[in-house]
Amino acid sequence: MFQASSLSPEQVEQISQWIDGGCQLAELQKKIDAELGIRITYMDTRFLVSDLGLEIKSPTEEKVAADAPLQQKVATGHVTVSVDEIVKPGALVSGQVEFADGERAIWYLDQEGRLGLDADTPGYQPSENDVMSFQTQLQSLLQQQ
Incomplete structure (x- = not known):
């Protein structure tokens, strides 16, 4: 089982940046392997994200967040x-x-x-x-x- 404590502060920062950039778990797992040279299972990737206190944004959350400023309340005049x-x-x-x-x-x-x-x-x-x-x-x- 992979331990978050085995990561350097630079690696933690890199993972945080990937997640802030919208990286999903499967993509994050591949990047950790390819760019950090750490082979990690999908489940361990989930635990790692949780241990680091990070949150994966779902694509729909990103779309809703991006569209939110465009949505304005429209007064209908009735309840x-x-x-x-x-x-x-x-x-x-x-x-x-x-x-x-x-x-x-x-x-x-x-x-x-x-x-x-x-x-x-x-x-x-x-x-x-x-x-x-x-x-x-x-x-x-x-x-x-």
């Missing part, structure tokens, strides 16, 4: 509520809501019957009219189920 087909863990029912100002949030009803709201923007508070519309639509959706 839209949906119910998840697969309920979030620890909830009786869950879903999404988009408020009139374009802000989105995840909502859930917990085991105690409490309604929770987790907005994309920390600290977001919907308007009183939006809250009333959300509650009315949610009640209607839940009665249909």
Whole structure:
């Protein structure tokens, strides 16, 4: 089994740069072999990344991160509520809501019957009219189920 402690600080820095550059595990394993001369298994590569406290970015995360500045909230002028087909863990029912100002949030009803709201923007508070519309639509959706 390969130990991260057997790497020099320069090798650790090189591996960190490869990962920051978007290198995936299989590619990282090949680079460690080709450029550092260390033969390592795929599983040991996973453990190495974890031991070094690094995180491999999935290609979809990179695309979403790159597209994020381009996405702007579009105010629809009304509240839209949906119910998840697969309920979030620890909830009786869950879903999404988009408020009139374009802000989105995840909502859930917990085991105690409490309604929770987790907005994309920390600290977001919907308007009183939006809250009333959300509650009315949610009640209607839940009665249909």
